[in-house]
Amino acid sequence: MNMDQLKRQAAGRALEEVRDGMQLGLGTGSTAKHFVELLGERVAAGLKVIGVPTSEATRLDAERCGVPLTTLDEIDHLDITIDGADEIDPELNLIKGGGGALLREKIVAAASDRMIVIADDTKWVPTLGRFPLPIEVIPFGLGATRRAIETAFAACGVSGQMAVRKAKGGAEDSHVFVTDGGHWILDAQLGRIVDPPGLAKALSVIPGVVEHGLFIGLASSAVLAGGEGIRVIERRKPKGD
């Protein structure tokens, strides 16, 4: 089975948790896209759900697949958010934002009773940090924001190169990647994040940092598809801890 088939398998397993009448957060990325497509098939067959997309890309996919959409202004909570991740550790802490959707993804996940992470099992790591940590920033005052981030890194026992993300497929001098919220992303090569909750807190208080890709205490379970089959890992602590 190739990677794409594994992603679809994980998406299919998460779909089993969806019930008639649910309000769903719809994640972003290649794995979440499989979920939206499979959900669309169930909607066409009569399932009644409504979704909140975490990006413009997912909004377009959901519309194409016939999944009815709403916003967090029109409903007061979500039952489940189903989303992919770039890395997942044994505490179900995540790195997200490889596709640049971390801000809306975190807002939607935080508004959900449960978050199910779907992934192929290469995303499962003993320690977060091999995947560059995305940090969404305001372009104004970027130099000052970068220095504050470096100070936060040092205080949390990590260090590494940071680079402003460029738009995909572009050359070195190509345009800066701009998020759905109109911000930029710094990708930080940290290698090994020893204290993800501590680093998350330190980054969150920096003026100029809009959001970061550390999702701490948000995932309720992870569905991992691999050569050996599907593994479902439940979070031990309650949401928010």
Ligand SMILES: O=C[C@H](O)[C@H](O)[C@H](O)COP(=O)(O)O
């Ligand atoms: O911003 C993008 C999201 O956080 C994605 O969920 C994450 O990058 C995983 O994407 P994929 O399923 O394509 O590996």
